[in-house]
Each structure stands twice: as C-alpha cells, then as structure tokens.
Amino acid sequence: MKKIEKNNVIELEAGAGGEKSNELIGRIRKNFKARGKWKNMKDDGATLDLGNGKNLVFTTDAFIIDPLFFPGGDIGKIAMCGTLNDLAVMGAVPVGLSLSLVIEEGFPQSDLEKIMCSVGKVSTETGVPVVTGDTKVTEKGKIDKIEITTSGVGLAGKIISNGGAKPGDVVIASGDLGEHAVALLSQRFNYLTKIRSDSQPLVKEIQAVAKYLSACKDPTRGGLAEILNEIAEKAKVKIILEEDSLPYKKEIVAISNLLGIDKFAFPSEGRFVATVGEKNAQRVVKILQKFNKEAKVIGRVERGKGVYLKTNLGSLKLVETPRGKLIPRIC
Amino acid sequence: MKKIEKNNVIELEAGAGGEKSNELIGRIRKNFKARGKWKNMKDDGATLDLGNGKNLVFTTDAFIIDPLFFPGGDIGKIAMCGTLNDLAVMGAVPVGLSLSLVIEEGFPQSDLEKIMCSVGKVSTETGVPVVTGDTKVTEKGKIDKIEITTSGVGLAGKIISNGGAKPGDVVIASGDLGEHAVALLSQRFNYLTKIRSDSQPLVKEIQAVAKYLSACKDPTRGGLAEILNEIAEKAKVKIILEEDSLPYKKEIVAISNLLGIDKFAFPSEGRFVATVGEKNAQRVVKILQKFNKEAKVIGRVERGKGVYLKTNLGSLKLVETPRGKLIPRIC
Numbered sequence: 001m002k003k004i005e006k007n008n009v010i011e012l013e014a015g016a017g018g019e020k021s022n023e024l025i026g027r028i029r030k031n032f033k034a035r036g037k038w039k040n041m042k043d044d045g046a047t048l049d050l051g052n053g054k055n056l057v058f059t060t061d062a063f064i065i066d067p068l069f070f071p072g073g074d075i076g077k078i079a080m081c082g083t084l085n086d087l088a089v090m091g092a093v094p095v096g097l098s099l100s101l102v103i104e105e106g107f108p109q110s111d112l113e114k115i116m117c118s119v120g121k122v123s124t125e126t127g128v129p130v131v132t133g134d135t136k137v138t139e140k141g142k143i144d145k146i147e148i149t150t151s152g153v154g155l156a157g158k159i160i161s162n163g164g165a166k167p168g169d170v171v172i173a174s175g176d177l178g179e180h181a182v183a184l185l186s187q188r189f190n191y192l193t194k195i196r197s198d199s200q201p202l203v204k205e206i207q208a209v210a211k212y213l214s215a216c217k218d219p220t221r222g223g224l225a226e227i228l229n230e231i232a233e234k235a236k237v238k239i240i241l242e243e244d245s246l247p248y249k250k251e252i253v254a255i256s257n258l259l260g261i262d263k264f265a266f267p268s269e270g271r272f273v274a275t276v277g278e279k280n281a282q283r284v285v286k287i288l289q290k291f292n293k294e295a296k297v298i299g300r301v302e303r304g305k306g307v308y309l310k311t312n313l314g315s316l317k318l319v320e321t322p323r324g325k326l327i328p329r330i331c
Numbered sequence: 332m333k334k335i336e337k338n339n340v341i342e343l344e345a346g347a348g349g350e351k352s353n354e355l356i357g358r359i360r361k362n363f364k365a366r367g368k369w370k371n372m373k374d375d376g377a378t379l380d381l382g383n384g385k386n387l388v389f390t391t392d393a394f395i396i397d398p399l400f401f402p403g404g405d406i407g408k409i410a411m412c413g414t415l416n417d418l419a420v421m422g423a424v425p426v427g428l429s430l431s432l433v434i435e436e437g438f439p440q441s442d443l444e445k446i447m448c449s450v451g452k453v454s455t456e457t458g459v460p461v462v463t464g465d466t467k468v469t470e471k472g473k474i475d476k477i478e479i480t481t482s483g484v485g486l487a488g489k490i491i492s493n494g495g496a497k498p499g500d501v502v503i504a505s506g507d508l509g510e511h512a513v514a515l516l517s518q519r520f521n522y523l524t525k526i527r528s529d530s531q532p533l534v535k536e537i538q539a540v541a542k543y544l545s546a547c548k549d550p551t552r553g554g555l556a557e558i559l560n561e562i563a564e565k566a567k568v569k570i571i572l573e574e575d576s577l578p579y580k581k582e583i584v585a586i587s588n589l590l591g592i593d594k595f596a597f598p599s600e601g602r603f604v605a606t607v608g609e610k611n612a613q614r615v616v617k618i619l620q621k622f623n624k625e626a627k628v629i630g631r632v633e634r635g636k637g638v639y640l641k642t643n644l645g646s647l648k649l650v651e652t653p654r655g656k657l658i659p660r661i662c
Contacts, residue, residue, distance in 0.1 A: 008440035015434065015468025025466055028432070028443070031451035034460040038427055046462035048427065052383045058484055060429035062465045064474065095379065096369055098391035100480045101359070103346065109339035112359070120362035129365040131377035134393045134480075135356055137346025137659060142475035143395065149431045149465075151482035153389055328468060 016326035017222030018265070040161055042234075044086040044217065045152075047159050055159055057092035059083060060151040066329045067187045068111070068145060072196030075148055076118035078180075078269045078331065081199045082220065083150040084126060088206040089162075089216045089272055092154030096131040097123070100149040103137050107145055115146070126201045128152075162227075163234030164214040165275040171239060171299040172284055173247040173273050174205060175292035177224055178266030182255050184330045189259065195251055200270035205291045209274070209284045216274040220331050222322050225264035227273060228307040229321040238304030241319065243311045245298045247271075265322040267331040275301055347657035348553030349596070371492055373565075375417040375548065376483075378490050386490055388423035390414060391482040397660045398518045399442070399476060403527030406479055407449035409511070409600045409662065412530045413551065414481040415457060419537040420493075420547045420603055423485030425457070430464040431480040436471050446477070457532045459483075493558075494565030495545040496606040502570060502630040503615055504578040504604050505536060506623035508555055509597030513586050515661045520590065526582055531601035536622045540605070540615045547605040551662050553653050556595035558604060559638045560652040569635030572650065574642045576629045578602075596653040598662040606632055 014024040040047045045059035061082040068075045080097065087094040099119065103112065123130050179198040186193045206216065215235065217227040224247075232239045248256075248263050256263035276284045281297055288295035307319040345355040371378045376390035392413040399406045411428065418425040430450065434443065454461050510529040517524045537547065546566065548558040555578075563570045579587075579594050587594035607615050612628055619626035638650040 010434050010436060010438045010440060010443060010468055012436040012468055012470060015436075015466065021466065024468075025464075027440075028430075028447050028464070028466060031444075031447040032454055032461045033451065034454045034458055036427060036458070036460040036462070038460055038462045041460075041462050046427065048462075050381065050383070050385075052381070054381075056387070056484065058427055058429060058482075059463050060431045060465050060480070060482055062431040062433050062467045062480065064433050064467055064469055096367065096377065096389055098389060098482050099359075100391045100393040100482075102393050102395050102478055103341050105341060105343040105346075107341045109341060109358075112341060113362075116359050116362040120364065123363055123365045127365055127367070129367040129369055129372075130363045131367070131369045131372050131379075132390050133356075133359070134391050135346065135352065135359065136393045136395055137341055137343055137355075138395055138475065139343060139659070141472070143478070144469065144473035147433055147474070147478060149391070149393065149480035149482075151389075151391055151429050151431075151480075153387065153484060328470070 012328055013326060016328040017226055018322035018326050040159065043090060043162055045090045053157065055156045057087050057090045057154040057156050059086040060149060061086065062149045064144060064147040064329060070187050070197055071183045073199040074115055074118050076115035077122055078199045079148040079150045080119055080122035081201050081269050083152040084128060084201045084203055085218045087152050087154035088203045089218050090156060091158055091160035091210050092156035094128045094152050094154040094203060096129055096153050098151045099130050099133040101135045102143050102147040104143045104145050105137055105140050122201060126203055160210060160213050160216045162215045162217050162231050165231050165235040165237050165301050166214055167237055167301055167303045168278055169214055169275040169301040170278055170281045170297045171273060171275055173271065173296060173298045174288050175271050175294040176249050177219055177247045177268045177271055178252045178263055180269040181266035181330055182252055193251065198268050198270040202270060202272055205288060206272060208287050212276050212280040212284050213274045214276065216272055218272045220267045220269060223265040223267055224273065225319050225322050232305060232307050238302045239299055239307045240302060241299040241309045243309060245296060247298050261327060264319055265326060269331055343659055344657060347659040348557055349653035349657050371490065374421065374493055376421045384488065386487045388418050388421045388485040388487050390417040391480060392417060393480045395475060395478040395660060401518050401528055402514045404530040405446055405449050407446035408453060409530045410479040410481045411450055411453035412532050412600050414483040415459060415532045415534055416549045418483045418485035419534045420549050421487060422489055422491035422541050423487035425459045425483050425485040425534060427460055427462040427484050429482045430461050432466045433474050433478040434468050435474045435476050436468055438476055453532060457534055491541060491544050491547045493546045493548050493562050496562050496566040496568050496632050497545055498568055498632055498634045499609055500545055500606040500632040501609055501612045501628045502604060502606055502632065504602065504627060504629045505619050506602050506625045507580050508550055508578045508599045508602055509583045509594055511600040512597035512661055513583055524582065529599050529601040533601060533603055536619060537603060539618050543607050543611040543615050544605045545607065547603055549603045551598045551600060554596040554598055556650050556653050563636060563638050569633045570630055570638045571633060572630040572640045574640060576627060578629050592658060595650055596657060600662055
C-alpha cells in the first residue's frame with residue numbers, strides 16, 4: 001500500500017466502494033492518532049460508552065448522486081435513510097440528525113423544496129428530528145447541483161458489532177437486494193424498469209429483532225459482496241451463500257448481466273443483512289416478514305474464512321470484495 | 332418571504348451569511364416538523380438533555396473554500412476548528428468529530444495528505460478524535476477539488492445559549508477579528524499581506540471562562556455584524572460597540588476599505604465574542620489575555636434593540652446583519 005508517490009492522484013474508483021475505497025480510507029485514517037474512549041471506529045457508526053448504561057453512536061454519510069430524482073426516491077430520502085440505517089444496524093435508536101448542504105448557484109428552488117420535503121417526510125415518519133445544519137452555495141460549475149452530508153447520533157444499550165458473527169449462525173436478508181442500484185441506473189442508462197429504489201428507514205425492523213442479531217450491516221456501497229466480506233474478516237469466519245436462496249429478483253439479475261456489473265456489488269438503501277444464531281433464525285425471519293415478505297435465510301456462517309457462493313451443482317465460488325471499475329455516485 | 336416561485340433559483344449570495352442566507356435556511360427548516368427533546372436548534376449546536384446532568388451538543392459545518400491552502404491554514408484545519416468551536420461556544424467539551432469528504436477525481440494525493448495531516452494535527456492537539464467518516468469521489472468537474480463536512484458531538488453541563496445576554500453585560504472579543512478573511516482573500520485577490528488566518532481551536536480558552544459567560548459565539552460567516560445582531564435579537568437587547576475599542580488591526584481596516592467589504596462582515600475562524608456580567612469582565616479579560624493579548628472589552632449590552640457603533644464623535648451608527656453581495660467560500 002506504499003503508493004503515495006508525488007504524482008499520484010485520487011482515482012474515481014476509489015469512491016465507489018470496494019478495494020480501492022478501502023485503500024484510500026486507510027491512507028486517510030492513518031493521520032488520526034487520537035482515539036479517546038470511542039469503540040467500533042471501523043464500523044457503520046463509532047460508539048462511546050456514556051457510563052449510564054447507554055452508548056452514544058455517531059455516524060456520517062456524504063451524498064453526491066446522479067440523478068437526484070429516481071423511481072422510489074431522491075437524494076434527500078437516501079441521505080436521511082443512509083444515516084438512520086447506519087445507526088440502526090449498530091443497534092441504536094437514532095435521536096437526531098444533522099443536515100449539511102452544498103448547493104450550486106442557479107439550482108432550482110422548486111427542486112430544493114422537493115428534496116427538503118423528502119428529508120422532512122423521513123424525519124416525521126421516523127420521529128427523528130433534523131436538529132442542526134449548514135448551507136453553503138458555490139459558483140456555477142463548482143459542484144454538480146447539490147451535495148448532502150447527513151450525520152446522526154443515536155443511543156444504544158447493546159451494540160451490534162459487525163464482528164460478532166459466529167460459526168453456526170445463519171445469514172438473513174431483510175428483503176430482496178439491489179433495487180436501489182437498478183432504479184437509479186435506469187435513469188442514467190435509460191432503460192425501462194418497474195423496479196423502484198428500496199430506500200427506506202430500517203429503524204423499526206432492526207429494533208424488532210436487534211436482541212437476536214450477532215452482526216448486522218446495510219449493503220450500500222459495494223453491495224452484499226462488500227458487507228459479507230467485512231463481516232467474515234472481522235469475525236474471522238467463513239460465509240456460504242446458497243444459490244437457490246439469493247436475495248435478487250430475476251429482473252435485477254438480468255440488468256446485472258446487461259450492464260456487466262456483478263449483482264453482488266449492487267447497493268441497496270433500505271435493506272439489511274444480519275447473522276443470527278440458528279435457534280432464533282425462524283423467529284427472526286417471521287418477524288422481518290411482517291415488514292417485507294421477501295425476508296429470508298440466504299446462507300450460513302462456518303469456521304474458516306472468505307465468502308463463497310454454493311451453486312446448485314454443489315461447487316463453491318469465491319465472492320470477493322468488489323474491485324476494479326465500479327459505478328460511482330449511486331449511493 | 333413568499334418568494335418560492337417556480338422559476339426561482341438559489342443565488343450565490345444565499346450561501347455567504349447575512350440576510351439571504353437566513354432566508355434560505357428558513358425555507359429549508361420549515362420542512363422539518365419533528366423536534367424531539369432537542370433545544371437550541373437555532374444555535375451553533377443543538378442540545379439534548381441526557382438526564383445524567385449532561386447535555387449532548389451536536390453540530391455540523393460544510394467547507395468548500397477557495398483557495399484550499401492559505402497563510403496560516405488550509406481547508407482541513409478550518410473544517411476541524413469550525414466544528415470544534417461551534418461546540419465550544421455552546422459551553423461543551425467536544426468528545427468526537429466526524430469527517431466526510433467529497434473529492435474530485437484527479438485530486439493530487441499529496442494535497443490530500445497535507446489536508447489530512449492538518450486534520451490529524453488539530454485532533455491530536457485538542458485530544459478530540461475523528462471517530463467516523465465517509466469518502467466519496469466524483470468525476471472531474473463535478474466538485475471544485477474537495478469538500479469537507481465535519482460534524483461534532485460534545486458534552487456540556489451548563490449550556491451557554493446565545494440568547495443569554497443581559498443589559499449591564501459587557502461584550503468581550505477573544506482577540507482581533509477578521510484575519511482569516513484577509514489571509515484567505517489575499518490568495519484570491521493577489522495582494523501582499525503578513526496577516527495569517529486566525530484559525531485555531533478555542534476549546535481551552537472558552538472552557539477557562541465558560542462559567543462567567545452569558546452568551547458566546549464565534550464570528551465566522553457574516554462576521555461580528557452577524558453574530559452581534561443574532562445575540563441582540565435572541566436576547567432582546569441593544570449592543571453598543573465603542574469605536575476606540577474595535578477589535579480590528581489597521582491592516583484589516585485598510586484591506587476592508589480596499590476591497591469595499593465591511594470589516595464587520597469579515598469572518599474569523601479562531602476567535603469568539605462573548606457577553607459577561609460587568610463584575611466579572613476584568614477577570615475574564617485577564618484569563619483570555621493569557622491565550623491572546625488582544626482580548627478586550629469591545630462594547631456593552633443595554634436595554635433596547637439593535638447593534639450600534641458609538642463613534643469617537645459620540646454619534647450612533649447602526650451595524651446591520653450583512654446584506655447584499657458578500658464573498659462566498661471563505662469559511
């Protein structure tokens with residue numbers, strides 16, 4: 001990873017999840033020595049024991065997506081859901097969000113209204129207030145329309161660390177995956193689809209099953225491939241997915257083939273994947289199916305390392321952390 | 332404020348502080364109905380009583396400045412100081428920061444290193460860790476080099492609300508003002524100056540005097556004019572500045588005249604202005620002078636409303652919230 005030569009520049013791929021993103025983040029992180037009493041700093045949210053039985057959970061997410069509006073949502077909705085869900089997967093109840101905007105001069109007031117209306121709607125529905133913010137405006141051409149950064153704070157009793165998966169656990173998906181990617185890309189690549197973005201807050205769903213979960217993540221940037229590899233690495237376990245149980249609709253698979261992008265790397269913005277002890281698996285699936293009938297067991301955790309797909313023919317295929325050319329600015 | 336017509340667009344001035352910024356922020360805010368138990372939501376940071384004698388303070392700030400590097404600092408330093416100081420002026424001890432980056436494809440790795448090194452340096456000096464983050468990369472031309480959003484959480488016993496100023500208080504500046512603006516603009520307008528940005532964390536200074544302060548703010552966007560008007564409005568008081576005691580160096584005044592920008596609107600990134608009961612004024616000034624020998628009383632709080640400059644000739648001149656063409660992207 002000694003690639004920091006003088007003429008090196010940041011490549012587009014480094015922002016799209018996957019291996020190059022992880023390298024870039026590593027180079028940024030190494031400058032920060034102070035740690036305080038925080039934990040889980042490589043997780044979706046960092047956690048701080050407040051000493052009263054509660055942990056503070058803190059997270060942030062930047063959104064500069066293209067297009068801004070897509071079937072099933074807009075940048076305001078996913079900016080809210082992204083941060084709420086990062087708190088939720090840690091086992092936290094979100095208590096407040098911040099909203100920072102960078103807007104291009106000349107941006108239509110009516111589009112800003114629509115986006116802020118989406119932000120407000122998610123806030124009202126979840127009861128999580130937007131409590132602080134910042135608004136900057138740049139000259140034309142200095143930002144692509146609008147960028148939103150949301151940060152969030154939540155409170156949690158027990159933290160769900162994504163390193164908690166154990167051999168014998170099963171892997172559960174809260175619904176079908178990849179719909180956010182397919183809906184958003186339909187606008188950019190101009191194909192027809194009935195698929196709508198899956199973006200939604202997951203706070204209630206995760207709270208309903210939190211006590212049973214040994215690990216939990218939302219498959220955003222880098223998709224299922226990225227988060228399962230992260231869980232497997234952190235927990236030092238092997239994860240086996242079953243081909244028959246993959247959480248992808250036929251149309252998602254077809255568009256994945258059409259675009260030549262691995263479906264395992266397709267982001268979702270309103271789904272989570274969790275590991276659960278086998279004895280509670282059916283109970284958790286049943287509860288989750290009240291929210292989304294596609295919730296199901298998609299694989300299992302074993303001793304070993306790596307993430308594999310077990311095909312219907314019985315062979316094992318490695319599912320790697322996404323690498324190479326990924327599509328930027330979809331989440 | 333019913334200006335939301337269909338063809339209306341966001342104007343550059345709305346991002347530079349002052350009246351148009353306040354209008355834009357008002358239009359954004361009105362979409363957010365949920366409040367929870369948060370307080371001080373129009374202050375530098377929102378506050379939430381944690382029920383154990385402590386308040387959580389939460390704030391955020393976006394930085395897309397031009398130039399990125401300037402005498403006395405860079406975007407990394409002010410992104411850190413801006414958020415630390417927003418927590419500090421609320422009376423909070425900062426406990427953790429988040430760092431979200433949007434980087435333009437092709438941005439030099441070495442510049443990113445320098446900026447992250449500045450971020451790390453402020454974190455180490457103040458002992459406040461960067462605990463969570465996000466990094467996105469856009470195609471060329473979709474962002475101007477780099478944008479940084481920092482959010483921060485802090486803990487406070489007593490909150491310093493900026494509505495707490497009382498008639499009889501004096502107004503104290505922690506040092507000379509406007510040096511950040513003059514240093515940064517020197518790069519953009521190509522004039523020679525020895526002035527360096529005042530950007531620095533204020534955590535220790537404010538903690539040293541916090542118990543004496545009735546109101547406290549850092550004069551960033553919109554400068555002294557903006558914050559004094561905010562304090563006067565919220566506390567329903569009048570503020571009188573004394574011409575002889577104005578906290579501006581001669582060179583700052585000269586460059587203000589040269590550029591035709593009111594010095595009262597010049598941002599600082601490492602100063603604060605506070606109101607203090609008269610009996611503690613000299614004690615507070617003495618403590619603050621250990622950090623910066625230019626700390627002094629600059630005015631007083633009276634019954635009434637508005638902010639005024641009392642000239643040496645004895646006349647009163649209104650100091651209004653900045654309006655009209657302000658310079659964007661300096662803080």
